[in-house]
Amino acid sequence: MSVYKSRRKDAAAEFVSLARELRKTTIRIIKKFPASYRWTVTNNMLTLAAEVFTFSIKANAIYVHKDMSKQDFELRHRYLIMAASSAEALLGEITFLYELVDDGNNFYDSKADYDRDFQTWTTVGNATLSKLRGVIESDKNRWASYCKKREAKRP
Numbered sequence: 001m002s003v004y005k006s007r008r009k010d011a012a013a014e015f016v017s018l019a020r021e022l023r024k025t026t027i028r029i030i031k032k033f034p035a036s037y038r039w040t041v042t043n044n045m046l047t048l049a050a051e052v053f054t055f056s057i058k059a060n061a062i063y064v065h066k067d068m069s070k071q072d073f074e075l076r077h078r079y080l081i082m083a084a085s086s087a088e089a090l091l092g093e094i095t096f097l098y099e100l101v102d103d104g105n106n107f108y109d110s111k112a113d114y115d116r117d118f119q120t121w122t123t124v125g126n127a128t129l130s131k132l133r134g135v136i137e138s139d140k141n142r143w144a145s146y147c148k149k150r151e152a153k154r155p
Helices: 014-030 035-060 070-103 111-153
Strands: none
Touching (some): 014 070, 035 070, 035 111
């Protein structure tokens, strides 16, 4: 059955595709930086982007349902929290790197060029973090609902 686009809900696994996009964007932008930035900043950023993506995939592998164990829920929740914290750290590093580039840019042609890259990067990062936080809240609500139903069924 077809559903009008305006009535569709976000896909549950959209956070995984956003995490993938954040990782790809990070790699594409980092490639533009000189090797002198590699040891000071960019290696850490690549690691953080990989963590966001990897933890998102791990969390997505554990589906929240009414019969899941508390341990499974906690594992999924832990993966989501780690993905969100890595995304938050990456956004902080993006801000730091922007300040470095803004202070002494010698590899971008113009301020407009690096402003565009950093704006794109920050937008993807914020969208990913927002989606992860939304999934964390949604999971908490669903889990609480399932727990209440279980308690109501007990004699």
